[in-house]
Amino acid sequence: MELAFNEISHTPLVDDKYQANERMLLFSKAVAEARKKGFRNIRTHFATNEIKLTNDYSLYNWMFDKDFPAVNRELFYDMFVQPFIKEGEDEIEAKFIEANYYFEDSDNNIPKQKCLGLTSAYLSETLAISFQSSPAWLKNALKIIIEKDEVVSQDDVIHIYSKECFTQNSIIRFIENISTLNLVETTINPNDKVIHLTSHHGQRS
Numbered sequence: 001m002e003l004a005f006n007e008i009s010h011t012p013l014v015d016d017k018y019q020a021n022e023r024m025l026l027f028s029k030a031v032a033e034a035r036k037k038g039f040r041n042i043r044t045h046f047a048t049n050e051i052k053l054t055n056d057y058s059l060y061n062w063m064f065d066k067d068f069p070a071v072n073r074e075l076f077y078d079m080f081v082q083p084f085i086k087e088g089e090d091e092i093e094a095k096f097i098e099a100n101y102y103f104e105d106s107d108n109n110i111p112k113q114k115c116l117g118l119t120s121a122y123l124s125e126t127l128a129i130s131f132q133s134s135p136a137w138l139k140n141a142l143k144i145i146i147e148k149d150e151v152v153s154q155d156d157v158i159h160i161y162s163k164e165c166f167t168q169n170s171i172i173r174f175i176e177n178i179s180t181l182n183l184v185e186t187t188i189n190p191n192d193k194v195i196h197l198t199s200h201h202g203q204r205s
Contacts, residue, residue, distance in 0.1 A: 001179060003034055004084065004121035005044040006159070008103060008113065009130035009137050010051050017061070020053035021068050026132050028072045029163040031079065034129070037166065037175055042129065045084035045116040048076070084120045092123045099148035108136035118144050118157045125178060127171075128159040137161050140170055 014020050031042070044051070049060035063073050085092055101119040104112035121128035122144055130137035141156040158174045165171050 001037075001039045001126060002041045002043050002081070002086075002124070003031070003039050003127050003129045003160075004117045004124065005042050005051075005080070006115070006117040006121075006128050006130040006137065006142075007045055007051070008110065008115055008117070009133050010053070012133060013052055013054050016054060017057045017065065017067070020057055020062055021065075023053060023131055023133065024059070024062055025072060026162060027129075028075055030129060030160055030165065032075060033163045033166050034127070034160070035075075038179055039127070040079075041081045042076075042079045043084055043086065043117075043120055043124075044080050044082060045120075047082065048080050084116045085123065089124070095123050099146050102145040102147070103142065104145060105136040108134050110134070110136055112145070115144065118142060118159075121159070122155065122157045127174070128157050130159065130161045132161050140165060140168055 014023060031039075047060070048063060049058045051059040053059060053062060059076075062068070063076055065073070085096060096119065101115060101122070102112050103115035103118055104110060118128050120126075128142065132138065136142075137159070138161060140159055142159045143154050144157050146153045146155060158171070160166070160171060166175075
């Protein structure tokens with residue numbers, strides 16, 4: 001399973017690398033817990049050197065900054081993968097092309113904008129993950145705006161931002177649903193079968 005990084009949450013930037021480390025420490029605790037639940041990658045539109053923490057200090061810089069404990073930094077060495085939609089997922093790519101997806105939160109001064117990470121999570125039926133950079137992201141369900149054929153609708157993106165999110169019933173149920181093993185009847189000999197995991201949106205609350 002994969003998480004999808006909400007790239008909007010990298011702003012506002014912090015002032016220095018020590019504040020950046022505090023932001024990443026919270027993020028790393030959430031990711032470490034996600035790994036325990038079976039999430040092996042974080043899918044992203046931007047490379048780690050493009051995800052800024054300060055004006056001149058990126059996530060990549062932090063990952064290799066020996067001023068901070070290696071145990072937190074090394075967690076991410078093999079986690080981030082591109083592109084934001086997994087290659088070969090034709091159905092998901094078609095849904096992305098057929099509609100426009102946006103996020104907006106006027107209460108927290110976030111203007112309407114494209115949201116590739118949240119879109120990835122929504123279409124791929126997985127969890128989005130954000131930095132704790134704004135009260136906008138301190139929720140387990142984020143509203144995504146969908147515009148298709150002149151029709152505007154909204155739907156939930158299931159979302160985490162901290163280690164504690166994994167104790168929430170809505171998150172527990174969602175993970176259970178997307179990690180359910182679906183056994184398909186075939187004429188293949190049981191000893192020759194390859195088991196696949198398929199994902200489905202969990203019930204939202």
